[in-house]
Amino acid sequence: MFDLSDYTYDLPEDLIAQTPCDIRSDSRLLHIHRNTHAVSHRRFSDLPGLLHPGDLLVVNDTRVIPARLFGKKATGGRVEVLIIDYAQGMQHLEKTGSFQCNCLVRASKMPKTGSVLYFTEQMTGQVMSVRDGICEILFAGGKQFVAYLKSAGTLPLPPYIRRDPETRPVPEDRENYQTVYAKNDGAVAAPTAGLHFTKPLMAALARKKIDMVHLTLHVGYGTFVPVRVKDIREHQIHSEYYSLSAGAAQKINAAKDQGRRVVAVGTTSVRTLEFTADDQGRVASGTGMCDLYIYPGYRFKCVDAMITNFHLPKSTLLMLVSAFYDRQRMLDAYAAAVAEKYRFFSYGDAMLIE
Structure with missing residues (x-):
């Protein structure tokens, strides 16, 4: 049992x-x-x-939430970020005016503390800590980041639902x-x-x-x-x-x-x-x-x-x-x-x- x-x-x-x-x-x-x-x-x-x-x-x-974002590291390498604690980020936003939360990051090499990730020229995220494979990221823009996430993010479908969320999104999934x-x-x-x-x-x-x-x-x-x-x-x-x-x-x-x-x-x-x-x-x-x-x-x-x-x-x-x-x-x-x-x-x- x-x-x-x-x-x-x-x-x-x-x-x-x-x-x-x-x-x-x-x-x-x-x-x-x-x-x-x-x-x-x-x-x-x-x-x-x-x-x-x-x-x-x-x-x-x-x-x-459309919790998955795609961007680049300072070196130009591709990076995928999955926000895994949106509630934590919203609580941090209410207290400090900035959105900071735990994320999973997929890249050729795990970014180090202090690294900056680029989603657009204005929208970035700084890695504040890395622990047990989870990055705590401070996203630029505060409330503007939340709006950006809702417009640019993709739904984090389970891995057994076979989609390519970056190149072949299915709008109906939303x-x-x-x-x-x-x-x-x-x-x-x-x-x-x-x-x-x-x-x-x-x-x-x-x-x-x-x-x-x-x-x-x-x-x-x-x-x-x-x-x-x-x-x-x-x-x-x-x-x-x-x-x-x-x-x-x-x-x-x-x-x-x-x-x-x-x-x-x-x-x-x-x-x-x-x-x-x-x-x-x-x-x-x-x-x-x-x-x-x-x-x-x-x-x-x-x-x-x-x-x-x-x-x-x-x-x-x-x-x-x-x-x-x-x-x-x-x-x-x-x-x-x-x-x-x-x-x-x-x-x-x-x-x-x-």
Whole structure:
């Protein structure tokens, strides 16, 4: 249960989705009942009939920023910069008037402290420190840099979605790789379970008296960091900024008090809810850094059901869903999805586990 090899499965490469469905809610939905272990094959558009009146959906309204920039070093060598802590940069901007944050840098040689990176003649970044392969960069221009990033940056799509973001960008990704309810800038990856929702589907859920409440967790690059330790308990989980408003917490706690189900949309919502919950499953509002690592043996306090996409082998997210259900039965469900040719990962199909 704690060996990394316990969380692998065979996936044909052609099942890794490269584009979303033309209509988001037309994606497939693997439906799992934890009590009976029954598995059925549905469409995401069936969700209003699968959930219960009174259920409370909790969604993550983070918005993916165009966090990847291309430029040059003083020597003329090409450099690629990925901003991995936009929230840190915005906090620094509010305090000092300058945008400074942690970044990943790809170049022929890692730039040294003090190096200047050039994006345009006016827009530059100075490397303030380098530690464990992460550069802290001070970008010129302050608020002007934020505007430049939004206009010139490209979306940091996951590596298994094969694009060349510099020479062959796909404009549709700017819309497709956002949930329809995204509003708070800061993520470098989408909360992909939410990509299946459409405005008509949300209206259909509301008509069934299935409410929806928002929280924010800015998905960081650590979501793609593989587990490299043999014993999964030794893995160091990444931290991500979260925000849960007092109003949202009140609605979640009311659902728990009234015996209504809390249905988390995506593993990011799951982690935030469980991180902020007490032993009775009641959550506390606030902001901070979420570093909760969920793997089998964890006792869930707040989440009663979850909607999630299919996750990479040996990933912390596969461990999370295995903790919510059962490791072997979850792997059996993945095998069934492969056999039925479900589409996997960010632009792929979804699961409802209840």
